[in-house]
Amino acid sequence: MSIFSRFLPKKKPVEIKNNIPKEKENIRKTFAVYCHKHHNTSGNQLCPQCQALLATVFTKINRCPYGITKPICDRCDRPCFGAHQTQQFMQIMESSKKGMLLRHPKMAVKHKLASMGVDYAKYQQQKKIDDRVKAKEKASKERAKARKEKK
Template structure:
């Protein structure tokens, strides 16, 4: 198989995808999902209708969206549920997580495609984090090995 791949010019070869690349540009999808989750939660718990938000949910959403735009991860922003750094503020993080948890069943019933896509994005984040951790562990192991080899060479040179 490698013989054949050498015959195919580089530009025609299938390129392997980096798992982190799949996470790029998910901010508009994430915002749409969050807005829909808020509407589902607010309609069932706060008595609003037709996807409209109560003032409390609308205020929380107006705090969350600008902070999402300033996410430290930039274009490789993970799904907010899986993010290591919750950046909405002390009380807002808990309210956000409560709304996202409370809207889970309603989202599955009312917007099943969006819910499945969100779940797949979450799994992609888990996979990308796993790959990043493996790469970091491998890099650390190679640094330690190089350090040991350097130390061994110094000891041999001293003898």
């Protein structure tokens, strides 16, 4: 160990946050906002239809192949709720955005940030792929050039 090592910042282990409980809470509240408005329910009550959809969504989240690193459900590339239920879910999440902002502003903003985080991760992923493609193109061009120069 060098004598300087104690002046260096300690390396922190990378933490993977488990955001699933928070996301479930967000989804539950969003469903409530939607159901209260469209199906005349109130308080913690949901109509049977919304309750059933919510139960399906939660079951699927528990089995999410991405585990705790999963992106938020309304931005997932491979929604797993089934075609019809995914459509209903997206509709509820989309149409209750304004209502969430009014009733649960903190949560709505956090959800928006999480959504932006997904965009950023996708952007980084795409950039990596693009860089690799560019590097390959460059390498092949240089190989072609080298071949020409040999002649």
